[in-house]
Amino acid sequence: MRIGELAALLRVSTRTVRHYHHQGVLPEPSRRANGYREYGIRDAIALARVRRLVELGLSLEEAGDLVADDRGKELPEILAGIDADLARQEREIRARRSRLAELLRQAESGALGPDDTASSELVAFLRKVDVPSSKAAAWDRDVLVLLDSMTPAPDRERSSARFATLAADPAMTALGHDFYRRLDELAGAVPDDVRIEPLASALAAYTTEHLLTDPTPGPPDWSAESVEPFLHELAPAQAEVIRQVVRLLTDRKVSTP
Incomplete structure (x- = not known):
């Protein structure tokens, strides 16, 4: 995919992707024979991780250090890590919904x-x-x-x-x-x-x-x-x-x- 397609996939601007390249946070792929840079699934995963880490409060330098750890991993290992993170988020959401259900029960019973x-x-x-x-x-x-x-x-x-x-x-x-x-x-x-x-x-x-x-x-x-x-x-x-x-x-x- 091209840079515009990558940016659209992660709902960011191409300017943001280029800024991450300039800061050394996101590796920039080499140009192909046609003169374009082609991005793959690993680039999309890296960009998604950077965005999530920045949203959690980490600096670009800190996010870059964490994302750099993935470069030596095989794609299945990276995807397994993402799956484990999603599973953790799923458990957290279930726990939050359980607490909200208890609040709802108290409200319906007149306790609140x-x-x-x-x-x-x-x-x-x-x-x-x-x-x-x-x-x-x-x-x-x-x-x-x-x-x-x-x-x-x-x-x-x-x-x-x-x-x-x-x-x-x-x-x-x-x-x-x-x-x-x-x-x-x-x-x-x-x-x-x-x-x-x-x-x-x-x-x-x-x-x-x-x-x-x-x-x-x-x-x-x-x-x-x-x-x-x-x-x-x-x-x-x-x-x-x-x-x-x-x-x-x-x-x-x-x-x-």
Whole structure:
């Protein structure tokens, strides 16, 4: 296929494809005897991977390094890797739909009102710690509201009391702002950034001291796998912070801050 056909296939402009060539992210095929450059399925796969990695928050240089790993692989191996990635996404979508089904069940049974998906105490807490310009704060708000709306009635009263206590403490508001700032700073970082582990440890310690005050370690489905559906909107380094927090909470290997 020609460059225009490749660009149309991936819904990008030919200018974008040429820019990736210029940046060394996407290999440029040699010209054929007819003077045209001919692209194949490997080029389409490489372009698709670059676009997906960039959308996830990686720089072109980082995306190029990852795509370069495919150049030494045979086509069946590359396709098998894509199939495995699609299977993972399918599992995440099923998990998200399962949680939404539970919300729907609660709404249909009258456990949730149309405008009452979170306790007033949680809403007050979120207003205290909200940072309108922070994407991390917006993500945390959405997740907390979803989880709170799915909390069984006997446990919801205790969680509401905890959020009321946190909202009344100015130090907790400042700490929340600091956590969001540090998460936002990781939006363009690599998944092994040195700032990830300290932030994950601090968040796990905070959660243990202020939110998981019950004797049990939390919901029985807390695991790195169960939290994946919530991470699709985060950059790779931010998602890794949350994964490490969940692992720490699951293992209960956290100290007080």
